[in-house]
Amino acid sequence: MTTPRPRGRDRTAAIPVTIVDACLRDGTGGSPTAVVAETPELRLDDESRRRIPELADTSHAVFVATRPGDGGTAVRFFTAEGELPACGHGTVAALAYLAEQTGAPTYQVALEAPGGRTLHGRAVRQGGLVQAEFDVGPVALREPSAQELGLLLPALGLPLVASARVATLGRPRLLVRVPSRGTVEALAPDLPALAQACRDLDLLGCYAYAAVPAGGPAARQRYVARMFAPAIGVPEDIANANSTACLAALQHASGGLVAGLAVDMGDRMGSPATISASIAAPAGTEPPLVRVGGTARVSAPRSGA
Incomplete structure (x- = not known):
């Protein structure tokens, strides 16, 4: 990570920030995510929260607040463009950070997410890394309209x-299945046009994916994907866990999800990432309970500048 540059007397420059590389692949890469612990003495306004990703040189920031009374823990997610109702790799980062704070080998928590949602998460610390996963809320699926496809595909x-x-x-996004890994890798979207289309359609972004060969009939299904979300200030996401959860829900709905799936992302950005997802609820439960997660590395805290 580069050292962020302060701007004048910005009060966010002195805020302690921990960088968590979320959703590593084989111990490397991952999506750098800024984690800030808010306390009664340190409460930020939303403008300051939006500044943290820029100052920390990350695409996303997650703000963790644990109440001193009952120990409840709330999380909020921001990009430079504003607050998000959900962020999958941000949740993985928050779980890894909280697990490191406890020092215990295993950690479980019910995170209070925006919109009154509860995210049941768990983490295991081992060898300097943290394996974190959580249960996402229900995923709604629908066919895209002709207008949506007419704006987004070009x-x-x-x-x-x-x-x-x-x-x-959290927010709707388009999942697009393409023929091959090569098609995914060759994508070069018109980002200004895609940003405008997503704003017009009130979509988070577009997640393009393709299946790749797995290691046998009992292996997790393997995919490669790229997520473009320029409308929220993220031209391309290194790792997008919530869209991966959406893919698992889609595969489950089609009857094609057997042993879970794993999605590789971030290669085109020089930071390989892998996200896993599975259906956690008993067969026949609707809507299905999707569990998503990844491996993370927590860096030493530093100031925001």
Whole structure:
């Protein structure tokens, strides 16, 4: 990570920030995420929260607040553009950070997320890394409209796709299945056009994915994906756990999810990441309970500048 540059007397420059590399692949890469612990003595306004990702040189920041009375823990997620109702790799980062704070080998918590949602998370510390996972809320799936496809596919540079669905988890996003890994890797979206289309359609962004060969019939299904979200100030996400949870829900709905799935992301950005997802509820439970997670590394805290 580069050292962020302070701007004048910005009060956020002195705020302690911990960088968590979330959703590592084989112990490397991952999505750098800024984690800030808010206390009764340190309460930020939303403008200051929006400044943290820029100062910390990360795409996202998660703010963790533990109440001194009952020990409840709330999380909020921000990019430079504003607050998000949910952030999967931010939740992985928060769980890893909290687990490191306890020092215990295993950790469980019910996180209070925006919108009154509760995220049941757990983490295991081992060898300097933290394996974290959590249960996401229900995923709503629907067919995209002709208008949505007419605006989004040209902006993505995709004249033809294998299938597409709009999935909502926190905010709606378009899941687009393309023929091959090569198609995913070659994507070069028109980011200004995609940002405008997503704003017009009130979508978070577009998650393009393709299946890749797995290691046998009992292995997790393997995918490669890229997530473009320029409308929220993230041209491309290194790791997007919530969209991966949406993919698991989609595969489950189609009857094709057996042993869970793993999605590789971030390679085009020089930071390989892997997210895992599975259906955690008993068969026949609707809507399905999706569990998503990844491996994280927690860095030493530093000031915001």
